[in-house]
Amino acid sequence: MVTEYSDILKKAKSIAIIGCSANKYRTSYHIASYLKENGYLILPVNPKYDEVLGVRCYDKMADIPEKYPVDIVDIFRNSEYTADMVRQVVDWVGKNGQKPVVWTQMDVSSEEAEALAGEAGLPYVRNECIMVQHERLL
Template structure:
């Protein structure tokens, strides 16, 4: 599959779901979610440990995100051993909602299995890139 153009992804995105988003302000996921929100993106935190992150309702899983939200990117902050499971959840959610967001894996989060799952299901897949660094560099 062709590598997606990151500038186009950022320019066209409005809503970013963040799997593993933390309410702990010292965690990278909190810092990056805050940065994305400050830069005009709607963020949807996904973490079963919180009810709210950065003033936004937090959902236990991707499957719990209401269908009314068009999600352009799903950013994954989980250990790489869970990434394939997260990608499968995104694929399952997508089949219910008819959405096909970009799947973005943060640094050291991607796995071969996750990448294969995403590509076989036709999802754009960004691997092992910091979304904030790339956004700052390109935008």
């Protein structure tokens, strides 16, 4: 597990947001909007949408073009799906060699997901709100 949130957030330029919603009443929309307003390139990942916040939305991690370096993968899915989302990230990493931080929002982490990230050598943040940490530290 990673605890150097400040370093992660300062170095990051782009954030893939798995489970990002186009519904302005959803937490993932609010946080994606906040991240975008604070200068991050957001890469929404959700098969339900073509676009979120004026940005193309990808069906899955594998659809994100290699031209986009991804520094953080922020997961907004129910914890029962988190391990599957981390598997997607691990497969994506295997194809492009990137090593993003896997960041799980509040109550999203699972032991299996954390273990999968660890086995793949990916830094992992467990059950932390990225926006709260950004506001607190930066």
